[in-house]
Amino acid sequence: MVADPVHVSSAKASLVSIDGIVLATERWPGERSPGLLFAHGFGQTRHAWTGAARTLAAQGFDATTFDARGHGESERVPRGEYHMEQFVNDLLAVAGVATSPDGRPPVLVGASMGGLLGLIAAGESGGASPFSALVLVDITPRWETAGVERILGFMRAHPDGFANYDEAASAIEAYLPQRRERKTESQLKPLLRPGSDGRLRWHWDPALLDGVVAESERYQPRLFEAAANVDVPVLLLSGTRSDVVSSHTVEEFLRLVPHARHVALHDATHMVAGDANDAFTREIARFMLEL
Structure with a gap:
């Protein structure tokens, strides 16, 4: 019997990475194996997955989410020295605690940066792979530069923050015009931090823009090589309106990983889970039942 997602509760916890950074995690328990591990995109938090995790947990799928270092409630790196390798190690650490009691590693659902790390x-x-399968959410080893620059442009905007939650909601509304609902204060609170000057700033460490972004381009050869070595089931979910993934990057990826399956979600942008959460969770549930 499928439970009502509204009544599915989660438990928050923390995990210390190999270099001592404390990561914030959240788990929705389920009896199905393997479980799901959700890795968010650059500049997001684990809250991007709450709707999907709660819905899938109601169907019996164990679901774990976490904030990447420098994001949300996870600690920031001293002196802002961020490197991609740190994020990979963090993902492996969380995958270890998300392993099912029967020993099956989790299925990774990774959006954008989370998918590349996967x-x-x-x-x-x-x-042995750290994951039973991969679900890549609107990301391929090669990405469209214009779409990535649009995301980074939003992240670099408003360095002085916002006077109130309404100002922040207006900024998101302008950035995501396809969304019908305006963000409420309760939805925005996990995404903003009050500063000593009383202004609200995004939850992520501004130093991320220097470290991780600067490294991303030179990681592409490594990503292509890694993708060619993936031997677990792979599902690529893309948005038909995405400006980060295109038909060209999808075709290239499917040549690189011929056993992968691709599903394009109608009218979704790069923010697939937020734009088409019902279709997104349906595709994941279908994929999980095939494993």
Whole structure:
């Protein structure tokens, strides 16, 4: 019997990474194996997955989400020295605690940055994969530069923050015009931090824009090599209105990973889970039942 998602509760916890950074995690328990591990995109938090995690947990799928270092409630790196390798190690650490009681590693659902980290972790495992399968959410080893620049432009905007939640809601509304509902204060609170000057700023560490972004381009050869080595089931979910993934990057990825399956979600942009959450969760549930 499928439970009502509204009544499915979660438990928050923390995990210390190998270099001492405390990561915030959240789990919706379920009896199905393997479970699901959700990895968010650059500049997001685990809250991007709450709707999907709660819905899938109601169907019996164990679901774990977490905030990447420098994001949300997870700690920031001292002196702002961020590197992609740190994020890969963090993902592997969380995957370890998300392993099912029967020993099956989780299925990774990774959006954007989270998906790229999953490709590296799975493709460079050198043996048993840390994941039972991969669900890549609107990301491929090669991305459309214009779409990424649009995201970074939003992240670089408003360095002085916002006077109130209404100002922040207006900024998101302008950035995501396809969304029908305006963000409420309760929805925005996990995404903003009050500063000593009383202004609200995004939850992520501004130093991320220097470290991780600067490294991303030179990681592409590594991503292609890792993707070619992935030997677990792969589902690529893309948005038909995405400006980060295109038909060209999808075709290239499917040549690189011929056993992967691709599903395009109608009218979704790069923010697939937020734009088409019902269709998104249906595709994941269908994929999980095939494993």
